[in-house]
Amino acid sequence: MLYRGVNDFSLLIKPSSADCNLRCGYCFYIGRLAHGAPQPRMTDDVLERVISTYMNSRQAASYTFSWQGGEPALMGLDFYRRAARLQVRHAPPGAVVCNGFQTNGTLITDELAAFLAEYKFLSGISLDGPPLLHDHYRKTSNGQATHARVLKGIERLRRYGAAYNILALVNDRTVNQPGEIYRYFKDRGFLHQQYVPCVEFDAAGRPLPCSITGRDWGSFLCAVFDRWIGEDTRRISIRLFDSILEYLVSGKRTSCAMGTDCRQYFVVEYDGTVYPCDFFVRDGLKLGNIMDGSWEGFLDSPVYRRFGLGKSEAGGECASCPWLPFCQGDCPKYRQAAGGKRSSSVLCEGWKMFYAHALPRLELLAEGIKKGL
Secondary structure: OOOOOHHHOEEEEOOOOOOOOEOOOOOOOHHHHHHOOOOOOOOHHHHHHHHHHHHHOOOOOEEEEEEOOOOHHHHOHHHHHHHHHHHHHHOOOOOEEEEEEEEOOOOOOHHHHHHHHHOOOEEEEEOOOOHHHHOOOOEEOOOOEOHHHHHHHHHHHHHHOOOEEEEEEEOOOOOOOHHHHHHHHHHOOOOEEEEEEOOOEOOOOOEOOOOOOHHHHHHHHHHHHHHHHHHOOOOOEEHHHHHHHHHHHHOOOOOOOOOOOOOOEEEEOOOOEEEOOHHHOOHHHOOEEOOOOOHHHHHOOHHHHHHHHHHHOOOHHHHHOOOHHHHOOOOHHHHEOHHHOEOOOOOHHHHHHHHHHHHHHHHHHHHHHHOOO
């Protein structure tokens, strides 16, 4: 049985694959360019096949499309206009269509911002903090800083009323500046925030220099939490904290890493090839191609089943850990070790620090939410 149920899977679509106008120093996906076309772009035939089969092969209350990359804005506005028309054409009566647009923000024009607002796309903007912190890793292909261009993109989204949130990758440069980053976002009215740990490995399974340690991650989260819990719980949304509160209030697991099964969405590459997760776009995990396959077939794939069930194989001390109901052993990406063997998450120490520090107050907050306070 799927963790979310057969009718609840979403699509993470990479219409320009790993192609990007930036060359961020910690990017885990840019290497995909060496495996495909020099300038990968999803064709109209693939686009229509993806949307029509997703919407016509199953009955659901909602359909979720996440457009990512690389940089999805490289596809140009006309591509997304076609996508929107196809969604309208193929959506069952009464169905809700949700679109996410994960972007570096540097290519957002007035026209694109107006479109994103009109069709209610939720844009995730990659922004690592103030200029000196953001620009250390997030540079153009010719080494230019990008912070100012990202802020211009955000201003365009604001001008047209397009929804957006901020995604900050917590790396070795930013992990020691939680207060500065949180204050920077708050002062600029960035009220929807997501913090993602940077953990990347070399070919031998050793963390790269941009990666953070578990202790670093725990200290960062505790510092952000202490600033948020004091006065911002009703004003600022932080995805991790929201996910924990949702679980405490309703028992629902709305975060991928908190799930007990990794079968929650499919990655669709520019040519229609399907994988189980964008952290695991690998030949051994290729499920097929939507141009000659089906979502039902991918759902029933033994490869997909093994991948999904691997989430619950944390092993080691996880079985007796009091925080297991929340982290579920963490994302499998962080459970690698030298030689490619499975291990406990490299962030385990940090998660223990954070939950021991924050959970009592989150439980009190959850009780207040249940009572309508």
